[in-house]
Amino acid sequence: xxxxxxxxxxxxxxxxxxxxxxxxxxxxxxxxxxxxxxxxxxxxxxxxxxxxxxxxxxxxxxxxxxxxxxxxxxxxxxxxxxxxxxxxxxxxxxxxxxxxxxxxxxxxxxxxxxxxxxxxxxxxxxxxxxxxxxxxxxxxxxxxxxxxxxxxxxxxxxxxxxxxxxxxxxxxxxxxxxxxxxxxxxxxxxxxxxxxxxxxxxxxxxxxxxxxxxxxxxxxxxxxxxxxxxxxxxxxxxxxxxxxxxxxxxxxxxxxxxxxxxxxxxxxxxxxxxxxxxxxxxxxxxxxxxxxxxxxxxxxxxxxxxxxxxxxxxxxx
Amino acid sequence: xxxxxxxxxxxxxxxxxxxxxxxxxxxxxxxxxxxxxxxxxxxxxxxxxxxxxxxxxxxxxxxxxxxxxxxxxxxxxxxxxxxxxxxxxxxxxxxxxxxxxxxxxxxxxxxxxxxxxxxxxxxxxxxxxxxxxxxxxxxxxxxxxxxxxxxxxxxxxxxxxxxxxxxxxxxxxxxxxxxxxxxxxxxxxxxxxxxxxxxxxxxxxxxxxxxxxxxxxxxxxxxxxxxxxxxxxxxxxxxxxxxxxxxxxxxxxxxxxxxxxxxxxxxxxxxxxxxxxxxxxxxxxxxxxxxxxxxxxxxxxxxxxxxxxxxxxxxxxxxxxxxxxxxxxxxx
Ligand SMILES: Nc1ncnc2c1ncn2[C@@H]1O[C@H](COP(=O)(O)OP(=O)(O)O)[C@@H](O)[C@H]1O
Ligand code: SF4
Ligand SMILES: [Mg+2]
Numbered sequence: 001x002x003x004x005x006x007x008x009x010x011x012x013x014x015x016x017x018x019x020x021x022x023x024x025x026x027x028x029x030x031x032x033x034x035x036x037x038x039x040x041x042x043x044x045x046x047x048x049x050x051x052x053x054x055x056x057x058x059x060x061x062x063x064x065x066x067x068x069x070x071x072x073x074x075x076x077x078x079x080x081x082x083x084x085x086x087x088x089x090x091x092x093x094x095x096x097x098x099x100x101x102x103x104x105x106x107x108x109x110x111x112x113x114x115x116x117x118x119x120x121x122x123x124x125x126x127x128x129x130x131x132x133x134x135x136x137x138x139x140x141x142x143x144x145x146x147x148x149x150x151x152x153x154x155x156x157x158x159x160x161x162x163x164x165x166x167x168x169x170x171x172x173x174x175x176x177x178x179x180x181x182x183x184x185x186x187x188x189x190x191x192x193x194x195x196x197x198x199x200x201x202x203x204x205x206x207x208x209x210x211x212x213x214x215x216x217x218x219x220x221x222x223x224x225x226x227x228x229x230x231x232x233x234x235x236x237x238x239x240x241x242x243x244x245x246x247x248x249x250x251x252x253x254x255x256x257x258x259x260x261x262x263x264x265x266x267x268x269x270x271x272x273x274x275x276x277x278x279x280x281x282x283x284x285x286x287x288x289x290x291x292x293x294x295x296x297x298x299x300x301x302x303x304x305x306x307x308x309x310x311x312x313x314x315x316x317x
Numbered sequence: 318x319x320x321x322x323x324x325x326x327x328x329x330x331x332x333x334x335x336x337x338x339x340x341x342x343x344x345x346x347x348x349x350x351x352x353x354x355x356x357x358x359x360x361x362x363x364x365x366x367x368x369x370x371x372x373x374x375x376x377x378x379x380x381x382x383x384x385x386x387x388x389x390x391x392x393x394x395x396x397x398x399x400x401x402x403x404x405x406x407x408x409x410x411x412x413x414x415x416x417x418x419x420x421x422x423x424x425x426x427x428x429x430x431x432x433x434x435x436x437x438x439x440x441x442x443x444x445x446x447x448x449x450x451x452x453x454x455x456x457x458x459x460x461x462x463x464x465x466x467x468x469x470x471x472x473x474x475x476x477x478x479x480x481x482x483x484x485x486x487x488x489x490x491x492x493x494x495x496x497x498x499x500x501x502x503x504x505x506x507x508x509x510x511x512x513x514x515x516x517x518x519x520x521x522x523x524x525x526x527x528x529x530x531x532x533x534x535x536x537x538x539x540x541x542x543x544x545x546x547x548x549x550x551x552x553x554x555x556x557x558x559x560x561x562x563x564x565x566x567x568x569x570x571x572x573x574x575x576x577x578x579x580x581x582x583x584x585x586x587x588x589x590x591x592x593x594x595x596x597x598x599x600x601x602x603x604x605x606x607x608x609x610x611x612x613x614x615x616x617x618x619x620x621x622x623x624x625x626x627x628x629x630x631x632x633x634x635x636x637x638x639x640x641x642x643x644x645x646x647x648x649x
Binding site for chain 1 (some may be wrong): 376381383414415416418419421422423426427428429430431433435440441444445453454473474492
């Protein structure tokens with residue numbers, strides 16, 4: 001009794017406490033489901049591994065790595081004047097054609113990949129859910145305009161749009177993330193999210209909310225969006241995969257203004273004519289290529305695992 | 318307050334277009350609700366009874382402004398004057414939502430599965446900006462206890478799927494009453510519940526109506542339920558009210574052939590009520606572009622040539638407070 005009255009005096013904190021407890025409970029339950037699935041755990045493991053590289057890179061540069069030698073963009077090692085050079089004790093993954101340490105480049109690039117991934121995915125997910133919810137809720141002209149744009153974007157391959165845009169304007173990583181986010185916001189996931197929103201819109205609890213006095217805003221944000229979140233999160237993972245891959249292609253084609261990325265590493269290798277000499281110069285191709293494949297598949301794997309949680313009928317048991 | 322009615326319904330119609338689309342005007346209409354006139358007094362409970370598809374839910378939803386009428390009006394008394402529900406400004410909209418609520422038929426689908434019981438019951442308070450969050454918490458707890466979900470603290474932060482059907486419908490009742498509305502439309506609130514718990518929920522609704530001075534429009538397809546819950550009953554057939562009057566009179570002395578047929582299908586455990594078995598053929602369909610003749614003509618056991626050649630009969634006072642729409646029921 002004393003407990004509950006003291007809670008009430010400090011502004012409804014018991015409600016927030018209860019909500020926090022519920023959130024933790026459902027997070028724990030979802031984690032338990034996720035952890036059952038090796039596919040998701042492998043994906044998560046790979047993502048964490050690359051995150052670790054991101055974190056370690058500045059630490060190494062401030063401690064054991066001499067910045068003049070190991071700077072990923074313009075480092076040069078006087079003790080290894082012939083470049084590119086294969087892996088050695090000083091350069092675990094060898095050196096690039098202009099003498100930079102490949103491991104350092106790889107680690108430094110991972111940061112850009114994460115910035116790109118998180119930004120692109122956030123833009124996509126916010127926009128697809130909002131667009132899908134609005135198209136479904138209002139219907140009519142608004143729905144038509146949104147869906148015709150979607151049709152158009154789906155018809156033209158995303159990569160070709162990206163190539164044109166990045167050919168016209170030299171894009172930075174952040175700009176690229178916004179463009180990718182925008183393109184996938186008008187992609188196939190919007191169709192899926194809209195159809196989901198349509199099925200929620202006709203639920204009696206939407207009518208109940210309206211009788212309670214809720215306006216359009218309340219219904220969209222309190223009822224539609226929360227029910228669309230799980231599936232949106234799922235598409236977020238897949239759009240990250242696409243973003244990482246697109247960045248690699250654009251950088252490889254030399255269409256990006258990025259200081260360093262896995263795609264740039266491959267681009268340099270190609271520009272200097274080493275790309276066809278895989279047997280001798282594998283260390284110029286393999287680390288960056290493998291990283292692109294690994295990180296983009298990792299998000300895909302996490303997406304697949306989330307899919308099984310969001311759509312329980314996929315769960316085999 | 319006066320002895321003026323709380324709700325006045327005049328010429329209420331809802332026509333659903335059957336065909337048509339973006340480029341074509343619909344040429345055909347389902348006359349789901351076709352010219353209803355009735356009033357509901359303060360604290361009264363009016364039953365709306367009829368077979369599935371006769372337009373009960375459509376009527377109820379127009380009364381709570383979920384659907385807009387095609388024609389006619391619904392008026393609600395607020396203070397000393399009436400507000401016209403379909404023609405409402407900002408201020409009266411607020412009054413309207415404060416005073417009119419609905420209990421839905423399906424206790425499973427009418428609650429957002431991602432919201433807690435506290436959020437569901439508190440939603441009308443939250444969207445209408447009533448009280449602080451801690452005041453709302455207290456209010457919700459009070460109403461949960463009132464509907465028999467005790468202790469409230471063990472229900473507040475659970476999800477609907479953790480509750481039984483009966484408990485959910487109690488939650489729905491608490492939610493409808495939490496802003497203390499004057500008028501509640503209850504759309505078959507017990508029809509999806511287990512028979513064994515229906516009476517409990519009905520009794521609860523009656524107690525609360527008395528305690529909080531709520532006026533009900535109680536929709537049901539079951540005359541026995543209406544008998545238990547309602548002061549007056551309106552019998553609907555294909556978008557029309559065919560008979561309306563005080564519950565006891567309507568049940569003990571039904572005048573319209575459709576009411577008689579409905580009654581003969583319901584076992585009423587009361588030896589004082591005698592009735593003849595009436596058979597009607599066929600099932601209810603839809604009133605799509607209806608002919609200008611009695612709506613009940615096709616199924617009526619006492620129809621004649623007059624009914625066939627004349628428009629649907631008007632609802633007229635026939636005696637003992639009963640209004641009936643039938644050419645062959647004499648005025649007493
Ligand atoms: N949203 C709607 N759109 C089109 N027709 C409807 C809609 N709702 C109900 N109807 C039609 O209106 C008629 C009355 O339905 P309803 O009001 O649900 O009846 P009841 O509640 O008495 O079963 C039926 O013929 C039904 O098919
Ligand atoms: S008016 Fe005629 S057809 Fe209609 S209910 Fe009365 S007797 Fe039957
Ligand atoms: Mg109904």
